[in-house]
Amino acid sequence: MVRGKTEVRRIENAASRQVTFSKRRNGLLKKAYELSVLCDAEVALIVFSSRGKLWEFCSSSSIEKTMDRYLMQTKDVNTKHSAMTQEMKDLMSEATNMTKKIELIEAHKRKLLGETLETCSAAELHELGNQLEESLRQIRKRKQCLLAEQIAELREKEKSLLKENKLLHEKFKGGNMLRLNAAEVQSMEVNTQLMIGRPATL
Template identity: 40%
Template sequence: MGRGKIEIKRIENSTNRQVTFSKRRNGIIKKAREISVLCDAQVSVVIFSSSGKMSEYCSPSTSLSKMLEKYQQNSGRRLWDAKHENLSAEIDRVKKENDNMQIELRHLKGEDLNSLNPKELIPIEEALQNGLTNVRDKQMDYLKMLKKNESLLEEENKRLSYILHHQQMAMNGNVRDMELGYHQKDRDYPSQMPMAFRVQPIQPNLQEDKQ
C-alpha cells in the first residue's frame, strides 16, 4: 500500500507540526551533508523554527560568513548596508587603538622594553618624568591643604578654649556670689525674728517680797 500524498499547507495541530518540523529539518541537514561529501560542494543551511531556535549546517571546508560573502558577490545583492560596514571598521579601529594603549601601558610599567630602540625609549622617559612631576605637585598641594586645615583647627581650638575659660570664670563668680548671699542672710536672721520670740528680762516677783 503506497503512502498517501500530503497536502502542503500549515499543520494546525502544534504537536504534529513540531514532529514534522524535526523530521524535515533533520532530512534537509542530512541531504546537505551528503551533497557536500559526495559532490565536494560547499553547502550551508540555516533553519529557524517558529519559536526562533536556530539550526545550521556548513561544509567543513568553508564557513557561514564566507558563504554569505560568496552569495553577495555572485548574486549582486547586498546583505548589509554601508552603515554596518562603517561600524565594523570603527570597531576594528577602536580595537587597534586599545591594543596600542595596552602596549604603551606595559612600556610605562617597564615591561617589554627590550624590543625598543633608544629613540623609542626617549618619549617613554619624558612621559615618566612628567608623570613624576605631576605626582609631586599633587603631593605638595595635599600637604599645603593639610597644613591649612591644621592651622584652622588650632585657631578654632583656641577660640573654644577662650570661650570655655570665660564661662568657667563666670560660673565661679556666680558661686561666690551665692555663698556670700547665704552668709549675709545668716547674719541678718536674728534681727528679723518676730518680737514674740525675743528673750525678755526676768522680772522679780513683787508679791512674794510683800509676804
C-alpha cells in the same frame, strides 16, 4: 479515482509541452486576476513562451505603471540596504581602529611599567623616561595641593576649636564668679543671724 501528481520537469514532447503551457498559462492568468479582485492587490504578470511570445496581465491601468512602482520600491529597498551595508562597514572599521588603539595603549602601558623593554630603542627609552619624569612632577604637584588643602582645613579646625575653648573658658569663669558671690551673700546672712538675738548678760 485519485489524480496522480505530475512530476515537475521539462516536457520533452513539443506538442504536449505547448498544450501544457497554454493550460497552465490560462490558469496562472486566472489566478492573478482572482488575487487582484479578492484581495484588492495590484498584480502584474508577464509570461514569455519558449518561442518568445509575450502574454501579460495587469490589474492597474497599465503594466508600465506597476513596473515603475516596482522599480521605485526596489530602488528604495536597495538604497536602504546600501545605507545599512555602508553603516555596518563604517562600524566594523571603527571597531577595528578602536581595537588597534587599545592594543597600542596596552603596549605603552606595559612599557611604562617596565615590561617588554627589550624591544625598545634608545630613543623610545629616552621618551619613556621623559614621560615618567613628567608624570612624577604631576604627582608631586597634586600631592602638594592635597597637603596644602589638608593643612588649611586643619588650621580652620584649630581656629574653631580655640574659639570654642575660649567661649567655654569665659563661661566657666563666669560660673565661678556667680558661685563666689552666692557664697559671700550666704556668709553675710550667717553673720547677720549671729548678730540678731538676745543680748548676752554680763
